[in-house]
Structure formats: structure tokens, C-alpha cells
Amino acid sequence: MPLSVPALRRCFEGAIPAAIATCSRDGTPNVSYISEVHYVDPQHVALSFQFFSKTRQNVLENPRATVVVIHPDTGAQYKLAVRYLRTEESGPLFECMKAKLAGIASHAGMTGVFQLRGSDVYRVESVSEVYGTSLDAPPPPEVDVTTLRTCMARLAAAGDLAVLLDALLDVLADPIGVEHAMVLMYDPSGDRLYTVASRGYAQSGVGAEVHPGEGIIGAAAQARIPIRISHATSEFGYGRAMREDAERRGVAGLVHEIPFPGLPESQSQIAVPILAGERLLGVLFAESGATGRFGYDEEDGFMVLAGHVGAVAALLEEEPPAREDAPPAQAAASPRGSPLRVRRYAENDSIFVGEDYLIKGVAGAILWRLLRAHVDEGRNDHTNRELRLDPAIRLPELSENLEARLILLARRLEERCPTLRIEKTGRGRFRFHVLRPVTLDEIPR
Amino acid sequence: MTGGTARAQPLDAGHAAFIQGPVSVIVASRNAELVADVVRGCGCRVSRDRRQVTVLIEPGRASTLLDDVAANGMIAVVFSQPSTHKTIQLKGTDARVVPVTAADRATAQRHLREWADDLGRIGYAAPFSAALHGGSGPLAAIRFTPTAAFQQTPGPDAGRPIRT
Numbered sequence: 001m002p003l004s005v006p007a008l009r010r011c012f013e014g015a016i017p018a019a020i021a022t023c024s025r026d027g028t029p030n031v032s033y034i035s036e037v038h039y040v041d042p043q044h045v046a047l048s049f050q051f052f053s054k055t056r057q058n059v060l061e062n063p064r065a066t067v068v069v070i071h072p073d074t075g076a077q078y079k080l081a082v083r084y085l086r087t088e089e090s091g092p093l094f095e096c097m098k099a100k101l102a103g104i105a106s107h108a109g110m111t112g113v114f115q116l117r118g119s120d121v122y123r124v125e126s127v128s129e130v131y132g133t134s135l136d137a138p139p140p141p142e143v144d145v146t147t148l149r150t151c152m153a154r155l156a157a158a159g160d161l162a163v164l165l166d167a168l169l170d171v172l173a174d175p176i177g178v179e180h181a182m183v184l185m186y187d188p189s190g191d192r193l194y195t196v197a198s199r200g201y202a203q204s205g206v207g208a209e210v211h212p213g214e215g216i217i218g219a220a221a222q223a224r225i226p227i228r229i230s231h232a233t234s235e236f237g238y239g240r241a242m243r244e245d246a247e248r249r250g251v252a253g254l255v256h257e258i259p260f261p262g263l264p265e266s267q268s269q270i271a272v273p274i275l276a277g278e279r280l281l282g283v284l285f286a287e288s289g290a291t292g293r294f295g296y297d298e299e300d301g302f303m304v305l306a307g308h309v310g311a312v313a314a315l316l317e318e319e320p321p322a323r324e325d326a327p328p329a330q331a332a333a334s335p336r337g338s339p340l341r342v343r344r345y346a347e348n349d350s351i352f353v354g355e356d357y358l359i360k361g362v363a364g365a366i367l368w369r370l371l372r373a374h375v376d377e378g379r380n381d382h383t384n385r386e387l388r389l390d391p392a393i394r395l396p397e398l399s400e401n402l403e404a405r406l407i408l409l410a411r412r413l414e415e416r417c418p419t420l421r422i423e424k425t426g427r428g429r430f431r432f433h434v435l436r437p438v439t440l441d442e443i444p445r
Numbered sequence: 446m447t448g449g450t451a452r453a454q455p456l457d458a459g460h461a462a463f464i465q466g467p468v469s470v471i472v473a474s475r476n477a478e479l480v481a482d483v484v485r486g487c488g489c490r491v492s493r494d495r496r497q498v499t500v501l502i503e504p505g506r507a508s509t510l511l512d513d514v515a516a517n518g519m520i521a522v523v524f525s526q527p528s529t530h531k532t533i534q535l536k537g538t539d540a541r542v543v544p545v546t547a548a549d550r551a552t553a554q555r556h557l558r559e560w561a562d563d564l565g566r567i568g569y570a571a572p573f574s575a576a577l578h579g580g581s582g583p584l585a586a587i588r589f590t591p592t593a594a595f596q597q598t599p600g601p602d603a604g605r606p607i608r609t
Contacts, residue, residue: 019471019483019485019523020483021473021475021481021482021483021521022481023475023479023480023481025479027475027479027517027519028519028521028536029473029474029475029481029519029520029521029536030473030481030521030534030536031471031472031473031481031483031521031522031523031534032523032534032597033471033523033525033532033597033599035599050599051599051600051601051603051604052604053603053604054595054604062479064478064479064480064481065480065481066473066480066481066482066483068471068483068484068485070577073573074573074576075573075574075576075577076576077485077506077577079483079508081480108530109530110530110599113599113600114599130484130506130508131505131506131579133576133577134576135572135573135576
């Protein structure tokens with residue numbers, strides 16, 4: 001097989017710096033290290049532009065250059081004959097390289113020194129091997145085509161979003177072997193991502209929020225591209241610490257933020273967007289305590305799985321009109337025991353059970369509606385349709401994500417308030433179980 | 446020596462010691478079409494008067510670089526210590542391929558040992574360093590008079606001429 005740019009992707013992980021040789025128009029050569037060579041596509045690479053340098057001056061006047069990269073496992077060297085095309089100073093490529101460079105800088109002890117000014121895009125005109133070595137190349141990627149096929153079959157079998165997202169995290173754990181992962185769904189109305197499912201954390205973190213642009217998850221959401229970091233860096237933390245305390249404390253100074261889950265010793269992270277066509281549905285995030293855990297091959301696998309999840313989720317959204325079939329015969333258990341005091345702050349639909357924050361926003365409004373129907377009408381069977389039509393719930397008209405909000409609510413209740421429970425009773429319908437009497441308090445704005 | 450001028454001054458003792466230490470050596474020249482080529486070197490020697498630098502490379506890895514040097518004498522060499530990122534670049538216009546001496550061969554062997562030790566400090570195993578270094582077989586030597594020197598340690602001063 002002839003050498004190709006994709007075959008060299010392992011050389012682009014930034015473990016060993018590459019070098020670029022350029023030449024000025026007056027014929028003076030220049031050689032310089034490059035922190036980051038980024039794979040763009042089979043014909044293009046992008047190099048990190050960090051400092052105004054001779055290299056930069058040279059390629060602007062004479063675009064032909066030579067890049068040498070080193071295989072991080074075998075020590076073999078490869079040469080790329082390249083031609084400078086353009087510099088991108090914002091956008092997906094830039095964001096992706098910026099995050100990766102932060103990881104490379106951290107690995108090199110150069111945090112704060114390596115700053116991306118631009119992504120210099122080059123066309124690769126030829127690739128050659130300078131020499132090979134006798135050292136062993138790494139084993140083939142874990143995410144091979146056969147494994148992917150198995151995973152996708154399991155995802156396609158999911159009948160609803162909750163099962164689909166669980167199946168995604170399950171296949172990541174086995175057969176792919178990714179132990180710490182989570183799915184966040186995007187809420188366009190509040191412009192935030194909220195965790196709906198996770199694996200491998202002490203606290204599930206369901207309900208924890210991230211804002212677009214914040215940390216690696218927010219960056220992947222904002223730019224709609226996969227982002228990987230191979231080495232822990234403070235620059236791209238999860239974003240949870242970046243928010244001001246004041247913002248964490250909303251109404252009445254009460255904390256209504258769910259702590260973000262996460263590995264304390266996280267070294268490698270990957271976040272890929274879950275897209276349905278152009279529309280952002282959410283982000284799949286995974287991390288590991290090992291450095292360099294997620295490479296280009298893993299990124300490919302994550303993108304295929306996330307793409308499949310996006311397509312299946314979009315199909316599941318096209319829900320048939322709620323069938324008017326009779327609700328299941330078994331009635332909800334009647335409430336017993338001491339009353340449970342539930343408060344709702346109208347300002348942001350945040351719900352507190354006793355003194356404990358439970359949930360807010362659309363999921364909070366849904367819960368309040370279910371509680372009111374239970375107390376005022378003695379009704380516990382509901383349809384998704386009825387929630388969609390309720391103006392009090394304020395679902396955004398487009399990409400409402402009702403199903404995802406119900407998953408969030410159901411899981412939050414399961415973890416924090418098992419007295420209240422949502423049970424799916426059919427496609428587009430569910431039953432609300434209230435195991436103790438409740439008293440409801442409205443706190444107006 | 447002043448960066449950017451053709452007035453050849455000797456290297457100062459510190460820079461001479463640095464480039465003969467455990468540094469990665471990367472050598473570039475260019476062809477008649479002004480396309481630069483590059484090869485990783487396996488050590489360097491500085492003349493007693495510190496006016497001449499000889500870089501050693503493995504000819505099998507050099508592609509057309511030796512021909513380019515012979516044709517036009519243009520050279521740029523980056524020296525960088527892996528564990529510290531301290532980096533300088535020297536340039537010259539009178540590079541030529543010179544016969545390899547026993548001292549050159551000894552230099553390449555010593556360079557491999559010292560450089561592999563430095564790479565070992567940042568986690569690279571000796572077989573990897575040896576594969577990357579090369580130079581255990583045939584060598585080629587390129588000698589030049591540095592006429593410009595540049596600071597190239599990553600940071601705001603990268604690219605500044607070194608004044609001695």
C-alpha cells in the first residue's frame with residue numbers, strides 16, 4: 001500500500017514535535033519545530049501557528065515546504081512535501097487544534113507558552129518514508145469495523161431515547177473498553193448541555209450542565225467537531241470551576257447546580273458532537289486516567305457511533321400521534337406516610353424537595369405539572385403530547401427534546417427522590433408514581 | 446556574531462557547548478527551486494576557534510540534502526534540548542560536505558548516549574532513541590561558518606537574533 005496521509009495520523013498526536021523546513025525568496029532556508037501537525041483530510045494537514053516566525057514569513061512568500069514527522073512508537077520518520085494554502089483564525093479547525101495544543105503544551109510543560117494564533121492549512125503534495133525501524137508498531141485499533149458493526153446493531157435495536165443512550169454507553173464499555181463516559185443533551189432554548197446518562201462515575205451527575213464553549217464538551221458542541229486532549233490540562237477543564245459562584249446560586253441564594261461528574265485524575269478526554277443532520281442533539285464525552293488514550297482511530301469510532309445515535313434519535317423523535325389506547329390496567333400505588341413538601345420557585349422552575357434542590361427549567365416545569373395533576377385531579381397517567389401542548393411547560397417550538405427532558409427528570413427522581421417515579425407505559429405515554437402524600441408550595445417571582 | 450548579518454563572529458562558549466550537548470540536531474538546506482529539505486542529524490562538533498560547525502548526518506536519510514548543500518552551500522540547523530526545549534538555530538551560506546573523521550564517528554556515538562539519556566528523562570526508552578538517532582552506520586559531515594544565530598526556545602523571544 002502506498003504511503004498516505006491517513007496512514008501517518010499516529011505521527012500527528014504531538015508526542016514528538018515535527019519539524020518544518022522552509023525557504024525565503026532570497027534562498028535562505030529555515031528550520032523550525034512545530035508543536036502540532038493536525039490531520040485535516042487525506043490531502044491536507046494544518047500546522048499550529050503560535051509565534052510570528054521566520055517559518056511564517058517564508059511560507060507567505062514561498063509556499064513550498066517540507067515537514068518531517070516521527071512515529072511515536074517506532075521512531076520511523078516520514079517526510080511530507082507541502083504547500084501553504086491559508087490560515088484559519090477561528091472556526092471548527094481552529095477550535096479543535098486549540099484544544100489539542102493545550103494538551104500538547106501541558107505534556108511539554110509549556111502551558112501558557114503554546115498559544116494558537118492560527119491554523120495554517122497546507123496541501124500535502126507527496127509523502128515518503130525517510131527510513132523505517134525494527135521497533136514494533138502499536139497493535140491495531142480497538143475500534144475496528146467488525147466491532148463497530150456489532151455496536152451499531154445494538155444501537156439500532158433501541159426503541160426509545162433512554163434505551164438508545166444507555167446502549168451507547170454500554171457498547172462503549174464493552175466491547176470498546178471505555179469505562180468513563182457520559183452523554184449530554186443540548187437545550188437550544190437555554191443554550192446549555194445537560195447530562196442525561198453516564199457510566200463509570202461515583203455520582204451519575206445526571207442534570208449537570210455545561211455551557212457551549214466551556215471546556216472540551218462545550219467546545220465540541222459549539223464548533224460541532226470532535227475534540228480530543230491527550231494530556232491533562234487546566235486550560236480545558238470541564239468548565240465547572242469557571243463559573244462564578246454568584247451564577248451557581250440562583251433564587252434565594254440556594255445552590256441549584258448539580259455537580260459535574262468526572263474523573264479527578266483525568267488525563268485523556270474526548271468529546272464528539274451528536275448530530276442529526278446539521279442539528280446538534282448533544283455531546284458524547286469520554287475520559288481516562290491514562291494519557292494518550294484517545295487517538296485518531298478512537299475519534300473515528302466515536303464519530304461513527306455518535307452519528308448513528310444522532311440518526312436513530314432523530315427517527316425516534318418522529319413519534320406517532322399518541323394512541324388513545326387504554327392506559328395499563330394496573331393503577332398507581334396510593335401514597336402513604338408523612339407528607340413530602342415540594343417547593344417550586346417560579347423564577348426558573350426550580351424544584352426543591354424538603355430542603356434539597358432537585359431540578360429546574362423545563363424538567364422542573366414538567367415535574368410541577370405532574371404533581372399538580374396528581375394533587376388537583378388525582379391523575380397520574382400522562383402522554384408526551386399533553387406535555388407538548390401545555391403552555392406552562394414552555395417547550396421551545398423547535399428541537400424540543402421532550403424525551404431527553406423526561407429521561408433527565410426520571411433519572412433525577414430515581415437518584416434523589418425515589419418517592420416520586422416516572423414509569424414508561426408505552427410509546428409517548430407514562431405513569432407518575434407518588435408513594436407519599438405531597439404538599440405543594442409555589443414561591444412566586 | 447550578529448543574527449541576520451553575514452559578518453562571521455565566533456560562537457560564544459556557552460552556545461558552542463550547548464550545540465555539542467544532548468540536543469536534537471535538525472539540518473535543512475534547499476534546492477534550486479527554493480524548496481527546503483530537512484534531515485535529523487546525529488551530533489555536531491565546533492572547531493577550536495568556534496567559527497566552524499560540523500553537523501553529522503546519516504547519508505541514507507538525507508535524500509537530496511547533501512547534493513543541495515554541495516550545490517549552493519545554504520544551511521540552517523536547529524539545536525534543541527528535548528528535556529528543556531531550549532532551542533537555537535544557526536545559519537550559514539558556505540556549507541560543504543567534508544570527509545568524515547574518526548573524531549566525527551566518536552562524536553556521533555557520544556551524542557547518541559547523552560541525547561538518549563536526556564530523552565530518557567522525559568520517558569523515552571533507549572531503543573526508541575537509538576532508532577530515531579541513527580548514525581551507527583555510515584556518516585556524512587557538513588561543515589559551515591555560522592553567520593546568523595537565532596533564539597528559538599518556544600515563547601515570545603522565539604525568532605530573535607542572538608547577539609554575542
